[in-house]
Amino acid sequence: MKHLFLLLLAFLLGGCATTQSPRPDHSALLADALFKPPTDKITAEDLFKVSPAMKEYLRSQDFRRLSAMRGGALGLIDALYSRDQLQLAYDTTATRTAAETFESKSGNCLSLVIMTAAFARELGLVPTFQAVLTGDTWTRSGELYLSAMHVNMLVGRRAPKVNEIDERGGQLVVDFLPPDQVKGYATRRIDQNMVVAMYLNNRAAEALTENRIDDAYWWARKAVTGQPDYAPALNTLGVVYQRRGQPALAERAYQMALAQDPHSDATMYNLAPLLAQLGRHAESQAIAARVSAIRKVPPFHYYLSGIEAMQRADYALARDMFRKEVERAPYYDEFHYWLGMAQLRLGEAGAARAQFALALENSTTDGSRSKYSAKLRHMKATASGKL
Numbered sequence: 001m002k003h004l005f006l007l008l009l010a011f012l013l014g015g016c017a018t019t020q021s022p023r024p025d026h027s028a029l030l031a032d033a034l035f036k037p038p039t040d041k042i043t044a045e046d047l048f049k050v051s052p053a054m055k056e057y058l059r060s061q062d063f064r065r066l067s068a069m070r071g072g073a074l075g076l077i078d079a080l081y082s083r084d085q086l087q088l089a090y091d092t093t094a095t096r097t098a099a100e101t102f103e104s105k106s107g108n109c110l111s112l113v114i115m116t117a118a119f120a121r122e123l124g125l126v127p128t129f130q131a132v133l134t135g136d137t138w139t140r141s142g143e144l145y146l147s148a149m150h151v152n153m154l155v156g157r158r159a160p161k162v163n164e165i166d167e168r169g170g171q172l173v174v175d176f177l178p179p180d181q182v183k184g185y186a187t188r189r190i191d192q193n194m195v196v197a198m199y200l201n202n203r204a205a206e207a208l209t210e211n212r213i214d215d216a217y218w219w220a221r222k223a224v225t226g227q228p229d230y231a232p233a234l235n236t237l238g239v240v241y242q243r244r245g246q247p248a249l250a251e252r253a254y255q256m257a258l259a260q261d262p263h264s265d266a267t268m269y270n271l272a273p274l275l276a277q278l279g280r281h282a283e284s285q286a287i288a289a290r291v292s293a294i295r296k297v298p299p300f301h302y303y304l305s306g307i308e309a310m311q312r313a314d315y316a317l318a319r320d321m322f323r324k325e326v327e328r329a330p331y332y333d334e335f336h337y338w339l340g341m342a343q344l345r346l347g348e349a350g351a352a353r354a355q356f357a358l359a360l361e362n363s364t365t366d367g368s369r370s371k372y373s374a375k376l377r378h379m380k381a382t383a384s385g386k387l
Contacts, residue, residue: 197227231261
């Protein structure tokens with residue numbers, strides 16, 4: 001397989017190892033000499049820092065009015081996320097610190113959770129982070145396939161007791177996904193150190209998507225040295241080494257990741273072809289068998305088949321393939337868009353328009369929203385004879 005798989009969280013980064021393995025020794029894993037100094041400032045020290053502008057907002061008349069009306073955690077959430085207040089935009093393009101998210105008025109779920117936690121602490125509230133065990137959700141950026149998990153948070157006047165996750169215990173669940181996407185899923189508490197590792201790993205993955213290999217290394221390095229048993233960061237480091245043409249170091253990182261999370265299909269998807277490249281075919285086949293037992297159909301399998309069918313002008317087959325991906329991932333915008341494209345080629349304009357609308361509804365970046373909006377406007381103009 002030519003694609004590389006990252007454990008990146010598009011909604012919010014997470015990792016759920018099922019075993020307690022010894023923390024790995026990174027002395028033989030890091031290779032600083034292979035990489036140029038970073039262009040980014042590689043730090044998470046200011047991740048939860050409340051900026052002067054944030055403090056000024058907390059002193060504003062609007063915030064104080066809402067806080068007085070609703071009180072406590074509800075007042076904070078209403079103030080931050082009401083349509084007539086900050087008007088924050090959900091955008092998965094970049095992961096930001098609390099202050100950066102407030103300044104830009106946009107961010108992915110990790111950024112929004114970090115900013116909310118910073119505000120909560122400034123108000124004397126206690127944030128508690130949770131991994132939401134929804135199973136992996138896959139997205140892609142070029143040749144990188146990104147495995148996403150989700151995290152939400154509790155906010156209250158005190159830390160919650162074990163298994164206390166609702167308002168009856170004084171805790172408010174704060175989640176940035178629609179309720180129907182996360183309803184009924186189990187959660188697992190995570191500490192702030194894990195959230196920091198998630199942030200660092202997200203920054204590494206974002207650098208990789210922009211082909212900034214050197215910066216990606218330093219972000220991943222910071223993540224694995226700060227949280228040595230965090231499997232997603234080890235996997236990301238393996239991808240960095242593979243991109244830099246260092247298969248031995250890449251394998252070492254992947255093996256360490258699997259030692260921490262033996263069920264990581266993303267890591268196995270990376271390791272199996274790497275072992276084959278190194279001529280270790282029996283080991284490669286064994287890893288491939290393991291990952292096949294976990295996930296019968298690889299991520300984006302039907303999507304890639306659909307794209308190939310579109311290139312051959314076999315639009316009926318393409319439609320069927322994209323439908324299968326939509327069934328597997330109904331909230332992923334790109335699958336809806338390509339299903340609409342196949343239906344449009346088949347003359348199914350009404351069905352195509354519905355898929356483009358769903359793509360727009362589920363889009364998570366300004367660029368994709370502009371693309372889908374333009375497509376819908378074009379179809380509307382064509383139907384009304386304005387072109």
